[in-house]
Amino acid sequence: MATMPTAQSTGSHGRRRTSRPGEDQSHAPAHWERPALVAVLVVAALLYGWGMGHAAIHPYYSSAIRSMATSWRAFFFGGLDTSGSITLDKLPGAFWPDAVSVWIFGPHTWAAALPQVVEGVLTVWLLHRIVRAWAGPFAALIAALALTFTPVTAVLNRATIPDTALTLLLVAAAGALQKAVRTGRLLPLITCGVWVGLAFQTKMLQAWLVLPVFAVVYQLTASNTALQRALRLVVSGAVALAVSCSWAFIAWATPAADRPYVDGTSNNNPFSLVFGYNGLSRFGDDDTALGAVAGTAASRTSGNTGWGMLVNHTVGPQIAWFLPLAVLAAVLGVLWRARTPRTDPLRAGFLLWGGWLAVHAVVFSVSNGNHPYYTAVLAPAIAALAGGGLALMRTAYEAGGRQRLWLPSALVLTVVWAVVLDAPTWFAAWLPALAVILAVGGALGLWISGAGASRGLVQGSLAAGIAATLLVPAGWAASSLDPLYAGASTSPTAGPVGKTYQSALRDRSALRRVGLDEPSDHDITLLDYLVTHRHGEKYLLATQAAYPAERLLRAQSQPTLVMGGFTGKTPFPTAPQLGDLVASHQLRYVLLTPVRPTTPATTWVKSHCKRIRSGAYGWRTKGSFRLYDCGRQN
Structure with missing residues (x-):
């Protein structure tokens, strides 16, 4: 077994010296660093990218991705269909790379998932680079390994969900802030603002959670005068605000007739989408705040909240393997460096990553409910603290x-905690057992090693201890390669937890994945019928909410009027608008479903349009959809 590398660099006279944590490690890498980093990145690429052709792409987001790949209007505004009649209920920034990939490579499942794999591997590489400059190569290697094997990171990088891009951009912002603190220059701080603004384009207000932490860390630890630091923070904050709100401002300034209706809003205002539907409505009882659509909270998960959220039986195994180590590292990093100068870079790093972790943990604990994959944004902070702390x-x-x-x-604490997290499922029981053996052996070796102990014993014991901490989370992360342990495509989770796993134990059909350009027989027969009977109408059909449209939009890029948006409650189109579209021969067919709420528009369809027998378009069973022909009056 190879010995654990030491944090060394070459001095000016060719001598080897031990480098202190917090020292800039940007020059003269040790001989083991690059091979180790390459090995970690290869493992990350395989873990995230293996079997991309069957990736768990999100049914709603992937529908928009295909549409955005074929229409500039849909691309820029995040239109759900090629005509861009209504937007996604999110900002489009996170899906632009996916749409470009589908545009280049074609409508394939792997093409939609490829950007997430790239973003995940880039995040590992970038975190390694940032932690190396902060705490040295040893810390960087541990951080890269911890991030790679965090289960929620692995499973999320195999999906099409915005949090992957959010995490990458926020890590880039943290690196820019660290450089601004270290160098005292303004440009890195402005760059930090740009990265935060771009992160806002992927997940909106969640990107701003790091801003108070960044501001405090810069004000406390940067080398400039207090006034200079304050003024520079104002400039960087203004840049972050401008970049963050750029898309919303452009969409707001564009005449409503020249852009899609903004989903999730009752007033067609993009700022209501950002600050209402995806903002205040998540933290109170009023889910109509700032123009948000009423009742949208019902479409979100109602669990995973409260102060124990991060360690519950579902979320804990996704993110919390190194949480005690990270908290301990943040506390010791601040206490042990308490007497150092104000600008001490090592303490600044512990404040940065510790603050990142604390703020997100508090916000998730008080919000209305969270998908487990929301916690992926915590993974870089936990990994950095684990590396820097060790x-x-x-x-x-x-x-x-x-x-x-x-x-x-x-x-030992980290391995004991891993056993606690794994205990409710006892998943792959041999992994915790092996981890305990390695931890005990490594800890004993370190405890009994005195001043005269051989270097090989110390390095071997340390290697065994670190391997023990990684073993169980790596097993959970690798489990996501099996669809049984990858959760739902709408809410990825690793391991034997969650509703999808329980359903799959009873019925393997619960594991069925959606794909681009992979229509079912039902989809094919319906699309053939609609295309055959289309005579110049603008829209192939209208659907009641996004649910009936998703499968058809993934199969073909067709102009589809999605009535009511994602939840079915967005007031677009109104009943008079729908009647005008039918009267002007822009729309003929409407697909309704009883599993989405009734609206004035759907009531108009039932009273003015003729229902078509399912056998006419090749369906042998009625199912949960009803097709209406508005060219034939009741």
């Missing part, structure tokens, strides 16, 4: 004294 404890271990016991104790 590097700090390793330095204390090598220095001797009572603080040397923190390193083996932290490794």
Whole structure:
């Protein structure tokens, strides 16, 4: 077994010296660094990208991705269909790379998922680079490994959900802030604002959660005068605000007739989508705040909230494997460096990543409910703290004294916590058992090693301890390669947890994945009927909410009027608008479903249009859809 590498760099006279945590590690990498990083990135690429042809793409988002790949109007505004009649209920920024990929490679499932794989691997590489500059190569390697094997990271990077792009851009912002603190230059701070603004385009207000942490860390630790720091923060904040609101402002300034209706809003205002539907309505009882559509909270998960959310039986195994180590590292990093100068870069890093973790944990705990994959944004902070903390404890271990016991104790604590998280399912029971054996052996080796102990014993013991901490989460992460343990495409989770896993145990059909350009027989017969009977109408058909439209839009890029948007409650089109479209021969067919709410528009269809027998378009069973011909009056 190869010995664990040490954090060393070459001095000006060719001598080897131990580099202190927090020292800029940007030059003279040790011989083991690049091979180790390449190995981690290869593992990440395989873990995230294997079997992309059957990736769990989101049925709603992937429908829009195909439409955006074939229409500039749909691309820019995030139109759900090629005509761009109504937008997604999110900003389109996270889906632009996916749409470009589908435009280049064609409407394939793997083409839609490829950008997520690339974004995931880039996040691992970028975090390694940032942590190396902050706490050294040893810390960077641990951080990269911890992030790679975080289960929610692995399963999310195999989906088409905005949080992957959000995480990458926020990590880039943290790196720019770190550079601004270290160099005292303005440009990196402005760059930080740009990255946060771009992150806003992917997940809106969630991107701003890091801003208070960034501001406090810069004001407390940057080398400039207090006034300079404050003024520069104002400039960077203004840049972040301008970039963040750029799309919403352009959409707001565009005449309503020249753009899609903004989903999730009662007033067709993009700012209501951002600050109401995807903002305030998630934190209170009034889900119509700032023009949001009434009743949208019913479409979200109602669980996974409260102060124990991060460690419950579903969310805990997704994100919390290194959580105790991360918290311990943040506390020790601040306490042990309390007497250092204000600008101490190592303490600044612990404040940065610790603040990132704390703010997100509080917000998730008080919001109305969260999908487990929301916690993926915590993974870089936890991984960075784990790497920086172990590097700090390793330095204390090598220095001797009572603080040397923190390193083996932290490794044992992490493995014990892994057993606690795994215990409710006892998933792959041999992994926790092996982790305990490695942890005990590694900790004993470190505890009994004195000043005269061989270097090989210390390095081997440390390697065993670190391997023990990674073993169980790596098993959970790898489980996502099996559809049984990958959760729903709308809410990915790794391992034997969640409703999808329980349903799959009873009926394997619950694992059925949607794909681009993979229509079912039902979809084909319906599309053939609609295309055959279309005579110049603008829209192939209208649907009641996005649910009936998703499958057809994934199969073909056709102009489709999605009435009511994602939830079915968005007031577009109104009944008079629908009547005008029918009267002007822009629309003939409407597909309704009883599983979405009745609206004035759907009531108009039932009273003015003729229902078509399912056998006419090749369906042997009625199912949950009803096709109406508005060219034939009741």
